[in-house]
Amino acid sequence: MKLSITQFTGIASLLLAWSAVEAKAQTQVDKDLPDYEKVSGITGNLNSIGSDTLNNLMTYWAEAFKAKYPNVNIQIEGKGSSTAPPALIEGTSQLGPMSRAMKAEELDAFEKKFGYKPTQIKVAIDALAVYTHKDNPIKGLTLKQVDSIFSSTYKQGGEAIKKWGQVGMESEWRNMAISSYGRNSASGTYGYFKKVALKKGDYAPTVKEQPGSSAVVQGVASDLAGIGYSGIGYKTSGVNAIALGESKDELFEPSFENCLSGDYPMARFLYIYVNKKPGKPLDKLTLEFLKLVLAKEGQEIVVKDGYYPMPHEIAEEANAELK
Numbered sequence: 001m002k003l004s005i006t007q008f009t010g011i012a013s014l015l016l017a018w019s020a021v022e023a024k025a026q027t028q029v030d031k032d033l034p035d036y037e038k039v040s041g042i043t044g045n046l047n048s049i050g051s052d053t054l055n056n057l058m059t060y061w062a063e064a065f066k067a068k069y070p071n072v073n074i075q076i077e078g079k080g081s082s083t084a085p086p087a088l089i090e091g092t093s094q095l096g097p098m099s100r101a102m103k104a105e106e107l108d109a110f111e112k113k114f115g116y117k118p119t120q121i122k123v124a125i126d127a128l129a130v131y132t133h134k135d136n137p138i139k140g141l142t143l144k145q146v147d148s149i150f151s152s153t154y155k156q157g158g159e160a161i162k163k164w165g166q167v168g169m170e171s172e173w174r175n176m177a178i179s180s181y182g183r184n185s186a187s188g189t190y191g192y193f194k195k196v197a198l199k200k201g202d203y204a205p206t207v208k209e210q211p212g213s214s215a216v217v218q219g220v221a222s223d224l225a226g227i228g229y230s231g232i233g234y235k236t237s238g239v240n241a242i243a244l245g246e247s248k249d250e251l252f253e254p255s256f257e258n259c260l261s262g263d264y265p266m267a268r269f270l271y272i273y274v275n276k277k278p279g280k281p282l283d284k285l286t287l288e289f290l291k292l293v294l295a296k297e298g299q300e301i302v303v304k305d306g307y308y309p310m311p312h313e314i315a316e317e318a319n320a321e322l323k
Contacts, residue, residue, distance in 0.1 A: 048076045140243030
């Protein structure tokens with residue numbers, strides 16, 4: 001197993017904490033997660049601005065929360081992770097969902113305004129998947145091949161791959177031009193894929209930028225020669241989520257088990273950032289929403305939306321951040 005902090009972005013460092021649940025790593029909610037307990041006096045307006053990857057999850061969580069607290073009004077806007085930090089700084093949202101960790105300059109801008117850093121809450125696990133058309137027989141690619149398809153700089157050490165024959169495809173696929181789909185620069189998924197798959201290289205100008213996660217998958221599903229990247233929660237019957245790895249002999253499916261073990265090279269956390277002053281309690285409305293997200297009910301919603309739930313140990317750590 002080859003672990004890299006750059007690739008696993010925080011997940012590898014938590015493998016020891018997960019060892020107890022790794023053996024039962026099917027996509028099911030950890031039985032040790034607490035049930036959410038409704039409290040009294042929850043009203044008001046709750047705003048969320050940020051990640052498109054998390055858009056559906058935020059909507060499902062909001063519906064579950066509103067079912068318990070009908071006097072709460074929740075607004076959700078998902079236009080990309082880069083929109084979350086400014087919204088938190090300007091006070092236009094209490095919740096900043098992001099599919100990547102905040103960059104140093106974003107943290108600095110927040111701290112300049114408030115005198116402390118925002119609080120990062122891990123809320124789910126994602127396998128950032130590479131998708132191909134459902135009728136494409138390819139089973140997997142190395143990261144070098146992925147870089148050679150999507151980039152113009154080839155920092156993984158490869159060279160330009162323009163046709164499916166260059167990754168071993170035969171017969172009618174041999175001379176078929178590869179058609180690549182990706183996200184726009186406001187997206188945390190765009191930034192994460194650039195960092196891990198392209199080793200911070202540049203995207204090729206031929207990558208067709210899409211406005212959202214769903215649009216990437218739809219593009220690939222309607223294009224026999226298509227390939228694109230998006231969160232595992234957006235997988236449909238029209239696409240295949242292929243195996244990835246460092247070498248042809250070590251390719252791993254984007255499964256829950258492979259994310260927990262660290263074998264899948266593009267496993268990542270999904271986050272919600274909040275403005276919590278150190279030593280002071282989070283406002284009750286935001287706190288209760290996040291408690292539901294991290295409870296059994298909230299993590300069952302994660303599974304329903306196609307993402308992977310948090311092990312009890314990690315959810316417990318996230319809850320501790322809220323106190």
